[in-house]
Amino acid sequence: SYQSLLYRRKSSSIKSRGSSKGRLSISGRLNTERRKSQMEQRRMEERKNLISCRQWKAGARRYMKRLTDDAHTFLSSMKLWRSDIHQIEGMFGTGILSYFSFLRFLVALNLIIFLVMFCFVMLPMIIDPHPIRNVTYNEHQGILINYHEHILDLLSGEGILERTYLLYGFYKSDEIRFPMFTYKLPLAYLLTTLGYLLLSLLWIVKRSAEGFKRHLIKDEDRFQSFCNKIFAGWDFCITSESAAKQKRNSLLYELKTDLEDERIKQKMADRTRKDKCRIYFLRVILNMFVIGVLAVCFFCIYAATTFSQKAENRNKKVNFIVDLIHEYLPSIVITLANFITPLLFSVIINFEDYSPAFEIRFTLMRCVFMRLTSIAVLLFSLWSQLKQCGTDPCSNQKLCNCWETRVGQEMYKLTIFDFIIILSVTLFVEFPRKMLVHFCKCPLAKMWGLQEFSIPQNVLEIVYGQTICWIGTFYCPMLPAICTIKYFCIFYIKKLSLIKNCRPATRPFRASSSHFFFLGVLLIGLILACLPISISLPSQACGPFSNYNTSWEALPAAVEALPQNAKNFINLLGSETFAVSFFVVTCLAMFYVIALAGAHKKVINQLREKLVMVCRLDSLQSEGWPVKNPCTEIFPGFCVTGGPGQTLPDPEAVSGPECPSGQIHTAAPQSQQAEPQLPHQLLQQLQ
Amino acid sequence: MGNKQTIFTDEQLDAYQDCTFFTRKEILRLHSRYHELAPHLVPMDYTNEPDCKLPLALIVDMPELKENPFRNRIVESFSEDGMGNLSFNEFVDMFSVLSEMAPRELKAIYAFKIYDYNVDNYLCKEDLEKTLNKLTKEELTPEEVELVCEKAIEEADLDGDNKLSYADFENMITRAPDFLSTFHIRI
Numbered sequence: 088s089y090q091s092l093l094y095r096r097k098s099s100s101i102k103s104r105g106s107s108k109g110r111l112s113i114s115g116r117l118n119t120e121r122r123k124s125q126m127e128q129r130r131m132e133e134r135k136n137l138i139s140c141r142q143w144k145a146g147a148r149r150y151m152k153r154l155t156d157d158a159h160t161f162l163s164s165m166k167l168w169r170s171d172i173h174q175i176e177g178m179f180g181t182g183i184l185s186y187f188s189f190l191r192f193l194v195a196l197n198l199i200i201f202l203v204m205f206c207f208v209m210l211p212m213i214i215d216p217h218p219i220r221n222v223t224y225n226e227h228q229g230i231l232i233n234y235h236e237h238i239l240d241l242l243s244g245e246g247i248l249e250r251t252y253l254l255y256g257f258y259k260s261d262e263i264r265f266p267m268f269t270y271k272l273p274l275a276y277l278l279t280t281l282g283y284l285l286l287s288l289l290w291i292v293k294r295s296a297e298g299f300k301r302h303l304i305k306d307e308d309r310f311q312s313f314c315n316k317i318f319a320g321w322d323f324c325i326t327s328e329s330a331a332k333q334k335r336n337s338l339l340y341e342l343k344t345d346l347e348d349e350r351i352k353q354k355m356a357d358r359t360r361k362d363k364c365r366i367y368f369l370r371v372i373l374n375m376f377v378i379g380v381l382a383v384c385f386f387c388i389y390a391a392t393t394f395s396q397k398a399e400n401r402n403k404k405v406n407f408i409v410d411l412i413h414e415y416l417p418s419i420v421i422t423l424a425n426f427i428t429p430l431l432f433s434v435i436i437n438f439e440d441y442s443p444a445f446e447i448r449f450t451l452m453r454c455v456f457m458r459l460t461s462i463a464v465l466l467f468s469l470w471s472q473l474k475q476c477g478t479d480p481c482s483n484q485k486l487c488n489c490w491e492t493r494v495g496q497e498m499y500k501l502t503i504f505d506f507i508i509i510l511s512v513t514l515f516v517e518f519p520r521k522m523l524v525h526f527c528k529c530p531l532a533k534m535w536g537l538q539e540f541s542i543p544q545n546v547l548e549i550v551y552g553q554t555i556c557w558i559g560t561f562y563c564p565m566l567p568a569i570c571t572i573k574y575f576c577i578f579y580i581k582k583l584s585l586i587k588n589c590r591p592a593t594r595p596f597r598a599s600s601s602h603f604f605f606l607g608v609l610l611i612g613l614i615l616a617c618l619p620i621s622i623s624l625p626s627q628a629c630g631p632f633s634n635y636n637t638s639w640e641a642l643p644a645a646v647e648a649l650p651q652n653a654k655n656f657i658n659l660l661g662s663e664t665f666a667v668s669f670f671v672v673t674c675l676a677m678f679y680v681i682a683l684a685g686a687h688k689k690v691i692n693q694l695r696e697k698l699v700m701v702c703r704l705d706s707l708q709s710e711g712w713p714v715k716n717p718c719t720e721i722f723p724g725f726c727v728t729g730g731p732g733q734t735l736p737d738p739e740a741v742s743g744p745e746c747p748s749g750q751i752h753t754a755a756p757q758s759q760q761a762e763p764q765l766p767h768q769l770l771q772q773l774q
Numbered sequence: 775m776g777n778k779q780t781i782f783t784d785e786q787l788d789a790y791q792d793c794t795f796f797t798r799k800e801i802l803r804l805h806s807r808y809h810e811l812a813p814h815l816v817p818m819d820y821t822n823e824p825d826c827k828l829p830l831a832l833i834v835d836m837p838e839l840k841e842n843p844f845r846n847r848i849v850e851s852f853s854e855d856g857m858g859n860l861s862f863n864e865f866v867d868m869f870s871v872l873s874e875m876a877p878r879e880l881k882a883i884y885a886f887k888i889y890d891y892n893v894d895n896y897l898c899k900e901d902l903e904k905t906l907n908k909l910t911k912e913e914l915t916p917e918e919v920e921l922v923c924e925k926a927i928e929e930a931d932l933d934g935d936n937k938l939s940y941a942d943f944e945n946m947i948t949r950a951p952d953f954l955s956t957f958h959i960r961i
Contacts, residue, residue, distance in 0.1 A: 149792065156797055173960065313926040314946050317906055318885065319953040323842060323872065324960055331841035339910050342922060349925075695932075695945075702933025702941065 167191055171582060178330045183585065186542050187578065189605050193553055194574045196290060200283045200560065201567035207279045208564055209252055211270050215263050243414040243500055249492060253499070255562045256492035256629040273631040273641040280561050280620060287557065287613055295606035312345055333590075348443055355442070370439050380431060381457065384424040385464045391420040392468035396486060396493075417468075417497065418504035421461045425551070428457045429544060451543050455608055458551045459615055462558065465501075466619055469494060489629040491562045494619075498559025498566060505552050506573045513580050517588040540589040545581070546605050549574070554612030561620050781805055783821050794870035801866065804961065808865050811836070820862065830858030833865070838959050843908040844888055848872075851887040872959040881957050882947045886940055897938035899923050 163169070168191055176184045240248055249256060263270040320338050325331050358366075398413040412419070432453045436446050469490070476487035486493045517538045524532050556570040625632035632638045646657050659665055779802060782790070790801045809816045811832045817824050830849050839845040849858045852868040860868065870876065871884050891901045902923040906914070914922070930938055930946040938946075947953050 153791060156791075160797055160799075176960075313922055314930050315950045315952060317902065317909065317922070317926055318889065318943075318947060319950045319956050321843060321909060322956045323958055324956075325841055326837050328841060335909070335911060335913075339913055342910070342914065343918075346918060346921060698941065698945070699932045702935075702939070706933055706935055 167194070168578065171578075175582065175585070176324050178325075178327055179333075179585070183540065183542060185602060185605070186545055187582070189546065190549060190574055190578050190581070192294065193549060194571055194578070196287060197553075197556060197567045197571040197574065199286065200556075201565075201571060203283050203286070204279055204560065204564045204567060207275050207282075208258070208272070211263050211272065211275070212252070212258065216266070217264060242411065242503060243496065245496060253563060253565045254492045254495045255564070255631075256489045256495075258564075258631045260631045260633045271641070271645060273635070273638075274645045276631045277638055277641045283560065284557070284613070284617060284620075288610075291606055291609055291613065295603060295610075313342075316341060316345070344443065351442060366440050373435050373439055377432070377435060377453065380428065381460070384428065384457070385460065387420050388417060388424065388461055388464045389468040389471075391416045392465055393472060396469075396472050415500060415504055417465055418501050421465065421501070422504065422508055424461060425458055429454050447543075451547075451604075454544070454547055455550075455611070458547055459554060459612060462501075462551075462554060463615065465497065466494070466558075469497065487626075489626050491623075491626060491630055495559060495562030495566075498555055499563050499569070501555050502552065502559070502566065502569060502573065505548075505555070506576070509548070509577060510580060513584045513588070517584055521588045537590045538584075538588055540585050543604075547608070549577070550605070550608050550612050553609065554616055557613060557616035558619055561623075781818060781820050786820070790866065794866055795873045795875040796866070796870060804866055804869060805862065807836075807961070808862050816862075825861070827859040827861045828865075833858070833860055838961055843911075844905075847888045847891065851884060856893075869959065869961050872957070874958050874960075876958075878948065878954055879944075881954070882944050883940075885947065885953075885957060886943050895940065897943060899927065899937070902926055 168187075172184060172187055172191070175187055248254065251257060258272065258276065260273055263272055316338060320341075322334060325334055395413055395416040398416075429450070432450045436450050439446075441449065469486075472486055473490050520535075520538055524535065524537055552570065552573070556566055559566045620638075623638055625635060625638050627633050632641065635641060635644070646654060649657070781802065782805075787798050787801060790796065791798055794801075796804065805820070808828070809818065812828055815828065816826055830846065830853075833839065833849050834845040839848065842848065846858065848868065849860060850856055852864050852871075853860050854864065871880055886897070889897055889901060889905050891904045892898070903919055906919055906922060927936060927938065930942050932942050932945065933939070
């Protein structure tokens with residue numbers, strides 16, 4: 088039966104736990120003469136059976152374990168920013184820590200993406216033995232032009248930067264002929280793009296797997312929030328007095344909020360029909376208002392992009408500053424929209440009368456939608472400009488000739504501007520605010536208070552930046568390197584801001600629930616990034632795909648060049664029969680896994696009910712009712728003497744007999760009522 | 775690394791490494807921390823296993839424990855005499871259980887001991903109230919404290935006896951998502 092399978096698995100897991108490290112009850116063990124003599128005896132026996140296989144295996148296992156432990160410690164000491172994150176954890180707890188470790192993850196991801204792009208796309212072009220440069224430019228031009236031009240070029244990705252490895256237009260569509268082989272650059276470009284998207288997906292899914300497992304096991308209802316706060320609420324890592332005070336205040340606030348939530352839930356249950364109608368009507372109106380605001384923002388972005396493209400086309404250099412503003416107009420509008428809308432949403436949600444937990448989540452969803460859709464609108468407006476290329480005489484020539492370069496430039500500008508904004512907000516908004524609060528005596532300043540370090544908004548910021556990076560890497564291959572440097576600097580900026588300028592949010596963000604949330608939003612960004620790449624029509628004048636009708640055509644062209652057997656095999660893989668059967672097999676596998684998960688959940692519920700029954704029967708037995716040993720009836724063969732709940736399990740049973748043992752450590756003597764049992768006796772009972 | 779030190783014999787260090795979650799270096803570092811607490815009491819040479827215990831008052835003054843509201847209970851649960859006097863082995867024990875690598879089951883056992891103020895193997899309402907007051911430094915009103923403790927027992931109690939046995943506690947703590955990340959001390 089499943090049950091017997093379960094307890095057999097449990098006993099074997101206890102045995103396997105025995106091989107993992109356990110707690111040393113050193114006080115009982117090492118301090119006796121008997122132990123010493125036992126060890127002496129064992130050592131002598133070992134010397135006698137030198138060739139004995141088991142001894143050697145045990146020794147080898149211990150040695151390997153020690154080696155892996157040392158390796159792990161070495162590797163973890165090499166992790167980037169270990170001491171900084173340790174410091175932050177001590178001062179602010181695990182909620183804010185999750186933001187910084189997320190940032191570290193993004194730095195690593197961007198670095199890997201850049202290395203992949205560099206090795207497969209840039210390096211072959213750099214070491215090309217026969218470079219052909221279509222665009223010739225005068226070397227001396229650089230010296231004669233005003234230095235303003237250089238800075239403008241650097242900030243907008245145009246001019247001299249168009250003729251570097253930065254942008255798509257520079258890469259050529261021919262094969263690179265090396266002495267040994269020919270390297271098909273278009274194919275490499277396409278495959279590298281697919282590769283880095285797949286790599287990002289796998290890495291994110293791997294990271295979120297742990298959080299997801301826990302999410303599945305959790306009950307749907309808001310469970311145990313009180314127990315969780317009392318028993319797992321205090322962060323034992325906290326070492327500074329101010330952090331302890333903050334933690335205490337935040338726990339207090341959380342408990343009070345929870346009590347308030349209970350009261351509100353009661354109130355909501357008491358709502359009359361008339362109240363409900365009124366509230367639903369109000370919610371519909373407010374949602375329509377929100378949609379209206381979003382539509383206005385999107386229209387502004389569209390208008391700004393169109394204006395910026397047309398202004399660029401006019402090619403009249405008015406003034407350095409005005410030109411810069413024209414270039415950056417879409418970025419400015421997007422940033423403004425992303426700044427104003429969260430404030431608006433947090434005001435609106437107060438009138439919609441949801442439960443507090445739902446309010447936070449809903450506002451966040453709206454902000455995520457706003458941020459990611461603004462990028463989509465930017466791309467859409469560029470695409471609509473592109474459509475007018477053939478017909479409209481005053482459309483942007485550069486856009487029509489090589490639109491990928493334009494898109495790459497827009498993404499580049501967005502990244503640079505994002506970085507500048509983060510830097511300036513920290514320097515010019517938070518810092519003066521802190522000065523104001525500290526030195527100004529007026530009560531208004533005190534009420535305004537220091538800037539709150541709101542984790543969700545900060546996370547949205549970096550997810551937004553990462554989405555731009557993913558979209559932009561196809562059009563601007565050096566963008567991951569720029570993003571790596573950007574996130575590297577942001578770490579130190581945010582750390583400084585956190586320590587000097589901010590106070591932690593009054594409503595603390597839970598590390599466990601946030602882990603899943605960050606990665607979920609990142610996945611949405613990744614999906615958004617896949618779209619423009621999959622529906623692109625390459626321009627004929629520039630770039631690696633100028634010879635093809637779509638960028639995907641590089642694949643069939645490469646397949647054609649393969650030998651006949653490989654071609655047949657790949658044709659088979661691409662045929663309908665294979666696709667359909669693969670799809671069917673995947674569906675079956677998915678159904679199987681879903682069914683398995685459902686079955687596990689059912690078993691867990693059943694076991695939980697059985698546990699309740701055992702405890703109830705146990706208490707009846709202790710009251711004198713004639714109940715036979717309840718535990719062994721309901722869980723045959725699976726009980727410790729005395730039943731659950733009467734004694735604490737021995738720590739030794741959890742850890743196991745890895746240590747040189749004999750005696751076990753008795754827990755604090757007054758707490759043990761039943762006779763302490765030796766580990767092997769315990770294991771025998773379980774069998 | 776191990777050849778130059780004279781504090782422990784090699785066998786002792788091996789045993790420590792096998793039985794705790796620390797490496798040799800960390801054991802030596804722990805010993806220096808232990809020694810710092812009372813240089814005149816703690817011998818530098820542990821090869822003949824001296825019987826030396828440090829009182830509670832010295833240990834709760836450590837920076838890692840100073841701000842912890844449960845510091846007294848933590849030290850008491852790891853001491854053999856229940857009064858908080860720790861020998862070096864118990865000291866290492868304590869930090870080993872509270873380290874990142876200890877498994878959840880082990881931490882749950884000790885968490886239960888720590889929160890059990892009257893040491894009766896049950897977390898009754900008084901235990902919870904004491905825990906909550908230590909956590910919030912008595913800034914909740916008594917009615918709020920009572921309400922919170924009632925709700926907590928309601929959430930976790932399976933057998934309906936109005937107090938939490940170890941089974942209830944363990945069942946609850948396995949579903950508490952923050953437990954592993956908060957119940958650890960870095961040393």
